[in-house]
Amino acid sequence: MKRLIVVTAALVFLYSCKTGTTLFGKKNYHEQYGKRISDAGLAETAMGRIWFQQAEQALTQPQAVKLPYRQKGYFADDKPRATGLSFAAQRGEKLFFKLEKNPANGFVIYADLWKAGEGRPPSLLISADTLQAEFTYEVSESGNLLIRLQPELLSSGEYTLSISVGPSLGFPVAGSSGRIGSFWGVSRDGGARKHEGIDIFASRGTPVVASADGVVTRVNENNLGGKVVWMRPKDQNLNLYYAHLDQQLVTSGTTVKKGDTLGLMGNTGNAVTTSPHLHFGIYTMGGAVDPLPFVNPAIKSPPSVNIPSARLNNFQRLN
Numbered sequence: 001m002k003r004l005i006v007v008t009a010a011l012v013f014l015y016s017c018k019t020g021t022t023l024f025g026k027k028n029y030h031e032q033y034g035k036r037i038s039d040a041g042l043a044e045t046a047m048g049r050i051w052f053q054q055a056e057q058a059l060t061q062p063q064a065v066k067l068p069y070r071q072k073g074y075f076a077d078d079k080p081r082a083t084g085l086s087f088a089a090q091r092g093e094k095l096f097f098k099l100e101k102n103p104a105n106g107f108v109i110y111a112d113l114w115k116a117g118e119g120r121p122p123s124l125l126i127s128a129d130t131l132q133a134e135f136t137y138e139v140s141e142s143g144n145l146l147i148r149l150q151p152e153l154l155s156s157g158e159y160t161l162s163i164s165v166g167p168s169l170g171f172p173v174a175g176s177s178g179r180i181g182s183f184w185g186v187s188r189d190g191g192a193r194k195h196e197g198i199d200i201f202a203s204r205g206t207p208v209v210a211s212a213d214g215v216v217t218r219v220n221e222n223n224l225g226g227k228v229v230w231m232r233p234k235d236q237n238l239n240l241y242y243a244h245l246d247q248q249l250v251t252s253g254t255t256v257k258k259g260d261t262l263g264l265m266g267n268t269g270n271a272v273t274t275s276p277h278l279h280f281g282i283y284t285m286g287g288a289v290d291p292l293p294f295v296n297p298a299i300k301s302p303p304s305v306n307i308p309s310a311r312l313n314n315f316q317r318l319n
Contacts, residue, residue: 028127030055033152034040042153051080051153058084058148059114059122062145067095070162070302075109077156084148086116089139089162092282092294096164097147098134107157109149113137116144138168139293166299169233170258171202172280173241173265174207183278195290197241198283198295202274206265208242209258213293216254216262225279226268232254241281244271 042048062084114122182199211235225243246266267276282291
């Protein structure tokens with residue numbers, strides 16, 4: 001009885017010391033809760049030790065999955081649990097995370113997104129408690145990511161985690177008529193060089209548009225690209241390259257909004273023998289990168305999962 005009173009008092013302390021929620025703040029919500037466990041004297045109890053062990057195991061032994069992905073599962077209150085998922089992501093993609101819970105209130109799950117380390121510990125990218133049910137992340141470097149889900153002590157409930165994939169920039173051709181007909185890395189000039197971009201085909205005169213808010217940095221002509229426009233998205237270390245334009249409708253230094261017209265599609269430069277199309281490229285300090293993940297118009301959502309609540313105890317009971 002005395003032990004039960006101590007644990008109950010410690011849990012009251014935990015729940016009375018919660019902080020506010022700010023998704024992209026500097027605080028790590030999972031670590032804050034772990035500190036409260038320690039401050040309450042629970043870290044050396046069997047329950048507390050298992051909670052910390054599960055948190056570590058979710059990062060060191062995650063389940064590998066492919067995006068888009070949806071998982072439906074259940075956390076029981078009789079023994080602390082955590083789950084970890086690892087998945088590959090490409091630079092330029094925007095990931096959409098949605099966590100639905102039942103019960104919706106009073107059931108807090110800490111969701112942490114990590115960059116997987118090669119031969120070193122993973123590094124934290126985002127920490128949130130799921131009073132915020134949805135959040136996004138723009139992938140700045142291709143590689144493997146991890147997401148860890150872990151509820152508070154003595155919490156139980158159902159959850160559905162969905163991870164969808166979309167582009168971080170807008171499609172550079174107005175309307176829905178643009179068709180990608182040539183991709184990154186294909187041979188050019190008899191194998192002398194590789195294609196450093198994608199080609200998007202549409203009718204001559206189709207508006208070519210800004211893929212983000214930003215500034216036009218250069219408007220000129222060259223032998224390969226013909227009439228070209230360069231722009232730099234706001235707060236990003238990227239340079240967007242629009243080539244083979246029939247007309248350029250902006251000047252260097254122009255501030256533009258996402259969707260503003262930069263020029264009209266054509267086939268100038270070395271594209272004079274081809275159908276009108278836009279060559280779209282993205283350049284960084286390290287050189288050209290594949291622009292397709294940045295502008296792929298299809299948001300890939302995971303298939304629906306319909307599992308009766310009665311089956312949840314036998315499905316994804318978290319490792």
